[in-house]
Amino acid sequence: MISRWTVVVDRDDLTKTEVLHDELSPELGDCEVLLKVSHVGLTANNVTYGVIGDLIGYWKFFPVAAEGRGVIPLWGFADVVDSTVDSLPAGTRVYGYLPMSSHLVVRAKLTSSGFVDTADHRAELPAVYNGYLVTSQDAAYDPRQEDIQVLFRPLFMTSFLLADQLADNDFYGARTVVISSASSKTAFGTAQCLRGQGVRLVGLTSPRNVEFTESLGLYDTVLPYDAQVDVEPSVYLDFSGSADVRSTLHDRLGDSLVKDISIGLTQQKPSSDSRSQFFFAPEQLRKRSADWGPEGLAERFGAAWHAFTAQAGGWVGIARHSGPDELAEVWQSVLAGKANPNTADVITF
Template identity: 85%
Template sequence: MISRWTVVVDRDDLTKTEVLHDELTAELEDCEVLLRVSHVGLTANNVTYGVIGDLIGYWRFFPTTAEGRGVIPLWGFADVVESTLDALPAGTRVYGYLPMSSHLVVRAKLTSAGFVDTADHRADLPAVYNSYLVTTNDPAYDEQLEDLQVLYRPLFMTSFLLADQVADNDFYGARTVVISSASSKTAFGTAQCLRDKGVRLVGLTSPRNVEFTSGLGLYDTVLPYDAAVDVEPSVYLDFSGSSDVRATLHDRLGADLVKDISIGLTHQAASQDPRSQFFFAPEQLRKRTADWGSDGLAERFGTAWRSFTAQAAGWVGIARHSGPNELVDVWQSVLQGKANPDTADVITF
């Protein structure tokens, strides 16, 4: 019998949380594996999972019987503690999509890189979230860089795919890219991917984050939100979800705002503005897998990832936390926008 804790949040009010405790008593069925979550990263990206949980299906990955509540997905490492598969013995370390919970049971279908969770409730959800990498099979894995991986790798995949889509469309005829929430990890990962692509990068951020964002050296210009953006043909990459920022840009740029793409929702409001196109990374992932093949995609991403991690270690400091109560504290801090851009949160379970 194994004791498990799970943090659940109110699906209509993400500030309301509760730590639930139960016992895992059932024996594993064929192909099932019990994972013990080791450590995870928590960023504004996880807030997006909650804000659009019903729209994309994020609440369905880790269902709970607690009525009206859900479990926020996180990215991180876990270790096999019990297994019905010889290829995944106890002690195997994996990286992937994990719940705010100490344990997770998966139904594993083996792949060359690890396994896919084929549990019934995940069958029609985006495949990218159902795949788990065994660290010994992952050429990008470095034990010394686990903290960077839990914090940046899922975000950087979004950055990589977004930058690829924009560049593949020749920047929609623009040569300036305006990026909101420019201090956020997914935003500056996108900026890093767009460096030296022949476009001007303008970062918008809160006044308190201008110095940090400028110090990254990724943007040609960094402006506070209330500053005027130059009127020129531009693409807007919206990582904030702020309707006020969007309205201001549309009013100022008019027809020169040639494309408006929504990615993140750090302002915790799902945009319904018809002027904005929602970017869903798994769609671009499927396209590029078809274009390049899995190996070609992995090679291109690996090259970009290594370039990114060579710089990322110097951009932020790691704040370490432990256990469900500190996990809740970090969640509340990120929700309220109190997290500092030069600090990243890693939680050990």
């Protein structure tokens, strides 16, 4: 038997965590692969998975028997330790969607870049989360940048697709893009993708994060939340979920606010405001996969990713942690909003 630990959270109170221990059978079925999780990143994006877990189905990816509790998904690297798939022998390193757990069994269907988990419980879930990349087949993989990848790559895909949707719609006629939680990783990744596209970028952030956000050099203007933005045709990208910030912008800009798009939830409250449209990255991913084909999409994303990673290492320092207890501690810190924008958390399992 294989000993496994799993960090679970209370689905109704995300501050409550527990480390569960169980045993996995060493016997694998046809097409099954046993993964040992290596290391992962934990950011405010993972908090969003918990906040809207029922809305999108995030709780369903890694089900647990513990009633009322669930497993928060993370992005990171894992290694094959046993397999019934000849093309995925022990030692194969993969990148993808992983649980807060030491081990994961997947049912692998091979693809050109890795495999898809075809487990029954994942069949109806968004396909973008079911794919795993084998590092030896991933053109974007760089072993020297694994920490950057676990922290930024899932966030940057959202940034890339969001910026693409805006450009694809000619920015809805706006000349300015206003971005809240501008110091957050997905927000400044979006700003990086929008640079040079003919729109003015205004970042809104808390007073304590103004200096860091300005240091990124990605925004034309950085303002604290209590400052007034200029009245001109604008798109609002809401990464904070703050009802107060949204209302202030609507009151200030009126009809000049041509689009209000909700992406993140650093305030941990999903927006029910009818004025806001929720951005769901897999929808734009499906559109561009059809428009450009898988190879065209990979090429465009790869170019944007390499441009981003060339700078990202200088923006954020890495804070390293290890094991389930420290993983739970990092979760509590990020959940409470205590994480500093100029550091990021990587956990080794």
